[in-house]
Amino acid sequence: LLFCFGRVLTPDVSSPEDKPEDEFTVVNISNYRKKVTHHGEKYKNRMKSKTGIKLPRQRVNRRTKANDRERHRMHRLNSALDVLRSILPALPDDAQLTKIETLRLAHNYIWALTETLRMADHFGEIPDYLHPHHEAYLPVSQVCMEHMGSPTSMSSPEGDSTSTSSTWHRNSADTWVDFNHREHNKQYWDESNGFYKEESSALPFSFYLTINDR
C-alpha cells in the first residue's frame, strides 16, 4: 500500500539525538518538500525565561527531557496516522492527506464499509464487487479516487450533486461505486438527488466518500 501511495514518506523519526543539531533532513510531506530540523534547533533559544533570568539547571534538564518525550510522542502519533493513511483509499493526485483529513476520511470510510455490509444484508446478497471471484471484484481498500478536488475545500451539501469532481469506478455494467469528494450531512443519502434509494431493490447504488465533516 505504501508502494501504491508512492509519495507517502514518513518523516525521519529515528532518534533525533542521532543527528547533529545543525543537520536537517528534507522529507516529502504532502506534495512539497520540507526541511525538518532535528532536536529543536530552531527553538533552542526558547529555553530562556521570558524575563531573561537564567533558569535553574535542574529545571532546564527536566524541561529538556519533557520536550524529548513530547517530541517522540508526537512522532508515534504521526506514525499511527501514516499507518491509517496507508489503509485508506489512495488519493489520485500527488498529495498526502492532512491529519484532519485522514481522520475524517477514516471515519467516513468506516461508515461506507458499514453501509456496504448493511446493504448486503438488505439485498440478501453481497454486491458483485465484493465477490472475490467475480470479474467486477474490487477490494474496497484498493478503490482509488481519480479526483477529489481540493482536499480542503468545502463543497456545498445541496449543490454540486453531479459534481465534476465525482469519481466513478465502474465495477460492472450495472454497478458503480462512487468514492466522491462531496460534502455530506445528515441527509447524505438524499433521495431527491437520486444517489441512493433505500427502497430500491436493485443496484446501481453509489457510495460517496468524503474527507469533509459529515
Added chain:
DNA sequence: TAGGCCATCTGGTCCT
C-alpha cells in the same frame, strides 16, 4: 502576501 499545515516548545493538569 495571506493562509494552511506542520513540528516543536512550553506550562498546566491528571494519573500512576
Added chain:
DNA sequence: AGGACCAGATGGCCTA
C-alpha cells in the same frame, strides 16, 4: 516525583 496528555504559542515551509 515523573510521565502522559493537552492546548496555546511560535516560526518555517508551501501554495494560491
